[in-house]
Amino acid sequence: MCTMIVEQVAIEGSGKGTSGWFPVRQANVSYDHPFDAPLEHALNIDFVNEAQGPGARVAVELSEASARTLVETILAVLNRAEAGGHLETQISAKLR
Amino acid sequence: MYQTNMYEGMLAETVMMHGHQGDLINAYFARPLGPGPFPSMVLVHHxxxxxxxxxxxxxxxxxxxxxxxxxxxxxxxxxxTPEDVAAKARAGGGVADDQAVGDLAGAMQFLRSQPYSNGKVGIFGTCSGGRHAYLTACQTPGFDALVDCWGGRVVMAKEDLTPKQPVAPLDYTQALSCPILGIFGEEDRSPTPEQVAQQEAALKQHGKNYEFHMYPKAGHGFFYYDRPNYRQEQTVDGWKKVFAFLEKYLA
Structure with a gap:
C-alpha cells in the first residue's frame, strides 16, 4: 500500500464473515487505500484468523472522523460496563 | 491502429511462471492471436x-x-478473493522489494522466451506497481520502456525505509537502462508534485530519457473508473500517451 502505515494486534473474539462465524485472532489496523470506501485513504480494520486463510476476514473501512468516534464510543461503553460491575474480568474476580 | 475490417482475436488465461528464486507463481497472460512478432509488456498490479x-x-x-x-x-x-489476499499483504507491510523485482524479472524472461516475441519488453505499473516497475527497470537489464503511473514512495525519507523496502527506488536511478514515461496527478499526496519533481531532477541529472506528464485536477489513481478519483478527460489523454510512448520504443 502507499502509506504502509499498519499495526497488528492479537485479539480474542468472534467475527462473522462470508462463511459464517469464526474465531478472530488478530486485528490488522491500517491507514491506507481502502478497497470500497469512497476515500483515497481510510482507517481500515481487518479482523482475521490467519490459520483459516485470507478469506477469514471481517473488514471495515472508516473515515478518520468515524474511526475516532468509534474508538471513543468503545471506551465509553466499556467504562459504563465497568462502572456497573458487568465486565467479565470483574465477575470472574468476584467468583474467585 | 485497429480498423473495423481487421480480424482481431486474443488468448487470455492464467498461467504459471517462475518468479523470484525460481518460485512458481501464477500470472494473467493475454496475447494477440497470430504468429507475431509482438512486442511484450509486464503489468505490475497496484x-x-x-x-x-x-x-x-x-x-x-x-x-x-x-x-x-x-x-x-x-x-x-x-x-x-483478490481483496482478502491484498488485505493480508497489506497487514504484512506489503511484499519485499527484492521479491517483487525477482518476480517481475521472471515475467520479462517468460515473455522473451515466447516464439512470437519481437525482442522488446516494456513494464507498466500503477501505485505501488509504478514503484515496483521503476525499481525493476533500474535493477534488471532487459527492459526497453518503463511506464510509471503515480508510483508512490519512489522518493523516500530515511525514516520511511523498512526491512522490506531498504533502499529508496530513487537511489537506483543511475542504473535505469530504458526510457521512462511518468503519469501523475497534481492533487496526489503520494507521490506529491514535489516528490515527482525530485524524481524528474534525478532522471535529468543522470541523463536519462524521460517524459513526465503532471495532470491538473487529478489525484492518485485517476485511471481507475471504479474509484471516486477517476478523471475521464485526463485518463483518455493518459492512455493515449502510454500507447504512443510504447509504440515509439517497442514496435
Missing part, C-alpha cells in the same frame, strides 16, 4: 491487488498488440 482492473488492463494491452503478462505478486500470501 497495492489493492491482482484484481479485475488489472485483468482488464492486461487484455487492453493485448488489444493494442502487446503480449502482456501480469504476475500475481501476492501469490505467496495464499489464495482467496
Amino acid at each position: 497495492a489493492p491487488g491482482w484484481d479485475e482492473w488489472y485483468r482488464e488492463a492486461t487484455r487492453k494491452f493485448a488489444h493494442h498488440g502487446y503480449a502482456t503478462i501480469s504476475p500475481n505478486l501476492y501469490a505467496r500470501e495464499g489464495h482467496g
Whole structure:
C-alpha cells in the first residue's frame, strides 16, 4: 500500500464473515487505500484468523472522523460496563 | 491502429511462471492471436491487488498488440478473493522489494522466451506497481520502456525505509537502462508534485530519457473508473500517451 502505515494486534473474539462465524485472532489496523470506501485513504480494520486463510476476514473501512468516534464510543461503553460491575474480568474476580 | 475490417482475436488465461528464486507463481497472460512478432509488456498490479482492473488492463494491452503478462505478486500470501489476499499483504507491510523485482524479472524472461516475441519488453505499473516497475527497470537489464503511473514512495525519507523496502527506488536511478514515461496527478499526496519533481531532477541529472506528464485536477489513481478519483478527460489523454510512448520504443 502507499502509506504502509499498519499495526497488528492479537485479539480474542468472534467475527462473522462470508462463511459464517469464526474465531478472530488478530486485528490488522491500517491507514491506507481502502478497497470500497469512497476515500483515497481510510482507517481500515481487518479482523482475521490467519490459520483459516485470507478469506477469514471481517473488514471495515472508516473515515478518520468515524474511526475516532468509534474508538471513543468503545471506551465509553466499556467504562459504563465497568462502572456497573458487568465486565467479565470483574465477575470472574468476584467468583474467585 | 485497429480498423473495423481487421480480424482481431486474443488468448487470455492464467498461467504459471517462475518468479523470484525460481518460485512458481501464477500470472494473467493475454496475447494477440497470430504468429507475431509482438512486442511484450509486464503489468505490475497496484497495492489493492491482482484484481479485475488489472485483468482488464492486461487484455487492453493485448488489444493494442502487446503480449502482456501480469504476475500475481501476492501469490505467496495464499489464495482467496483478490481483496482478502491484498488485505493480508497489506497487514504484512506489503511484499519485499527484492521479491517483487525477482518476480517481475521472471515475467520479462517468460515473455522473451515466447516464439512470437519481437525482442522488446516494456513494464507498466500503477501505485505501488509504478514503484515496483521503476525499481525493476533500474535493477534488471532487459527492459526497453518503463511506464510509471503515480508510483508512490519512489522518493523516500530515511525514516520511511523498512526491512522490506531498504533502499529508496530513487537511489537506483543511475542504473535505469530504458526510457521512462511518468503519469501523475497534481492533487496526489503520494507521490506529491514535489516528490515527482525530485524524481524528474534525478532522471535529468543522470541523463536519462524521460517524459513526465503532471495532470491538473487529478489525484492518485485517476485511471481507475471504479474509484471516486477517476478523471475521464485526463485518463483518455493518459492512455493515449502510454500507447504512443510504447509504440515509439517497442514496435
